[in-house]
Amino acid sequence: MVEQHIASAFDRDLEAIQAQIMKMGGLVEAAIMDAARALETRDEELAQQVRQGDKAIDGLEELINEEAARVIAIRAPAAVDLRLVLSVMKISGNLERIGDYAKNIAKRTAVLAQGPNVSESAAAMRRMAREVELMLKDALDSYIQRDVELAQDVIARDRDVDQMYNALFREFLTFMMEDPRNITPCMHLHFIAKNVERMGDHVTSIAEQVVYLVTGDKPEDDRQKADTTSSVPQEV
Amino acid sequence: MVEQHIASAFDRDLEAIQAQIMKMGGLVEAAIMDAARALETRDEELAQQVRQGDKAIDGLEELINEEAARVIAIRAPAAVDLRLVLSVMKISGNLERIGDYAKNIAKRTAVLAQGPNVSESAAAMRRMAREVELMLKDALDSYIQRDVELAQDVIARDRDVDQMYNALFREFLTFMMEDPRNITPCMHLHFIAKNVERMGDHVTSIAEQVVYLVTGDKPEDDRQKADTTSSVPQEV
Numbered sequence: 437m438v439e440q441h442i443a444s445a446f447d448r449d450l451e452a453i454q455a456q457i458m459k460m461g462g463l464v465e466a467a468i469m470d471a472a473r474a475l476e477t478r479d480e481e482l483a484q485q486v487r488q489g490d491k492a493i494d495g496l497e498e499l500i501n502e503e504a505a506r507v508i509a510i511r512a513p514a515a516v517d518l519r520l521v522l523s524v525m526k527i528s529g530n531l532e533r534i535g536d537y538a539k540n541i542a543k544r545t546a547v548l549a550q551g552p553n554v555s556e557s558a559a560a561m562r563r564m565a566r567e568v569e570l571m572l573k574d575a576l577d578s579y580i581q582r583d584v585e586l587a588q589d590v591i592a593r594d595r596d597v598d599q600m601y602n603a604l605f606r607e608f609l610t611f612m613m614e615d616p617r618n619i620t621p622c623m624h625l626h627f628i629a630k631n632v633e634r635m636g637d638h639v640t641s642i643a644e645q646v647v648y649l650v651t652g653d654k655p656e657d658d659r660q661k662a663d664t665t666s667s668v669p670q671e672v
Numbered sequence: 673m674v675e676q677h678i679a680s681a682f683d684r685d686l687e688a689i690q691a692q693i694m695k696m697g698g699l700v701e702a703a704i705m706d707a708a709r710a711l712e713t714r715d716e717e718l719a720q721q722v723r724q725g726d727k728a729i730d731g732l733e734e735l736i737n738e739e740a741a742r743v744i745a746i747r748a749p750a751a752v753d754l755r756l757v758l759s760v761m762k763i764s765g766n767l768e769r770i771g772d773y774a775k776n777i778a779k780r781t782a783v784l785a786q787g788p789n790v791s792e793s794a795a796a797m798r799r800m801a802r803e804v805e806l807m808l809k810d811a812l813d814s815y816i817q818r819d820v821e822l823a824q825d826v827i828a829r830d831r832d833v834d835q836m837y838n839a840l841f842r843e844f845l846t847f848m849m850e851d852p853r854n855i856t857p858c859m860h861l862h863f864i865a866k867n868v869e870r871m872g873d874h875v876t877s878i879a880e881q882v883v884y885l886v887t888g889d890k891p892e893d894d895r896q897k898a899d900t901t902s903s904v905p906q907e908v
Contacts, residue, residue, distance in 0.1 A: 501758075505755075505758055508744050508748075508754065509748065509750045512744075512745065512748035513745070514745050515745070518741055518744065518745050519741075522737075525761075529765075609855060609856060609859070612848065612852070612855050613852045613855055616848070616849045616852075619845060619848050619849055619855070620845060623845070623859075623862070626859070627866075
């Protein structure tokens with residue numbers, strides 16, 4: 437009976453933390469889309485909101501880590517339960533980093549908004565951000581429902597994001613070669629694209645956590661990366 | 673008496689994990705310097721070694737996390753002791769990411785080695801990498817000795833790294849504007865410089881952990897960033 441009582445107290449604790457994860461996920465999803473929209477519409481005020489909003493995301497990560505540590509200390513969960521609590525800490529870490537990338541995009545947006553419009557790249561970047569946001573939504577759903585199939589679908593979709601990034605990288609190179617005045621804005625745009633691509637990597641990490649939690653299988657260490665720009669030859 | 677026994681068992685466990693952290697730190701320090709040397713001397717073989725070596729670093733992170741989880745589960749440490757174990761997991765996470773950046777530099781080195789030498793930037797980058805490596809060495813020493821002063825010194829030195837990065841960023845912009853053929857190699861070099869700068873951020877996180885462990889004070893959320901390139905105006 438005592439054991440029953442302890443188990444359900446642990447479950448209640450875990451559910452409370454998971455609710456905070458979902459709240460954090462909601463804020464991060466909004467930050468991704470707001471950052472992309474601010475970039476496309478050159479909306480400096482919205483960009484400023486994204487930068488301010490990152491504090492709430494960071495605060496939630498801290499809260500979640502403190503709660504998780506408290507649960508570990510009080511309940512001393514073993515094996516599978518411990519794995520669950522540790523996964524919560526990892527996922528909140530991933531969410532915090534995605535929020536940081538959104539903040540970074542918002543910072544660069546303020547600078548880009550002061551110059552001329554370089555290209556239609558902002559729209560392509562919004563589509564890329566939209567894909568990452570949908571992946572994040574599905575990753576968090578797969579986490580709450582312990583749905584391995586959905587998690588694996590998210591992992592597979594990261595290839596699309598990588599391909600969108602590769603296409604943008606080549607586009608920026610072309611713009612820079614066409615006109616030296618494009619060099620500085622394109623450097624910023626390239627960083628923004630890379631940040632969105634990195635967001636996708638962190639969403640994938642969340643999905644991999646789900647696979648690990650449910651199946652006990654560690655995701656492959658060397659999952660194939662589709663960002664091939666590190667091997668783009670010298671002369672394009 | 674029983675409590676005494678448990679306490680010293682915890683200490684032994686913690687020391688064993690800290691030894692693994694130091695081993696991991698040694699591998700990461702070597703990876704930083706090897707990656708920078710390979711870039712400067714265009715040594716593709718050394719770059720390949722760095723890429724291969726990252727597996728050992730990743731393996732150590734996994735080992736450390738498993739050990740830490742085992743200690744939490746078996747010893748159920750409270751308060752300060754729990755904070756210590758959690759810090760070990762964070763530090764190993766930072767080290768793993770620094771190793772990833774070194775691997776990424778090595779990947780780009782193989783590509784750059786095939787083209788003409790763009791500039792003397794590789795030497796500047798080696799100096800920057802050397803500074804980060806020294807910071808890492810001191811951060812790990814400050815961790816083992818619980819030396820807050822040394823940790824704060826490391827945090828302060830991150831500004832130098834950020835300034836070195838800013839100088840390189842402007843140099844690359846100039847090269848690209850001078851000659852379009854420099855654009856592609858400079859994009860890679862810029863990524864490499866940014867990776868070294870990010871390594872510095874992760875070293876700083878380790879030092880901040882030390883400050884937190886010893887003083888209980890969370891480092892400031894908005895420590896001043898000296899990477900000002902996100903506010904470089906459109907036309908340089």
